[in-house]
Amino acid sequence: MKMIRAIVRPEKSNKILSELSDAGFPAVTKVDVVGRGKQRGVKVGDVHYDEIPKELLMIVVKDEDKDDAIAIIKRMAKTGEKGSFGDGKIFVSEVEEAYTISTGASEL
DSSP states (O other), rough: OOEEEEEEEEGGGGHHHHHHHHOOOOOEEEEEEEEOTTOSSEEEEEEEEOOOOEEEEEEEEGGGGGGHHHHHHHHHHHHHHHHOOTEEEEEEEEEOOOBOOOOOBBBB
């Protein structure tokens, strides 16, 4: 199984979540976060914004479903046809173990 973490613009998260759910990926964790990318924040006039609001979406999928979930996130998170700085980042990692707390059952 794979853990997909996507840091996206807050205004894009509801569309991403809707598309993921429609594609059979209803289980997602969403967290409000702040941060900056390679561009080191945004400067507007004399003010430098170092902590840009984003949302972190976390989803665990079967190995064979990873590419489908990532494609949805990429498509829905991109602004405009070519995308823009600040559209976000996707990280993928291996899930070694997972348990349901209420039952103690292993999910893998």
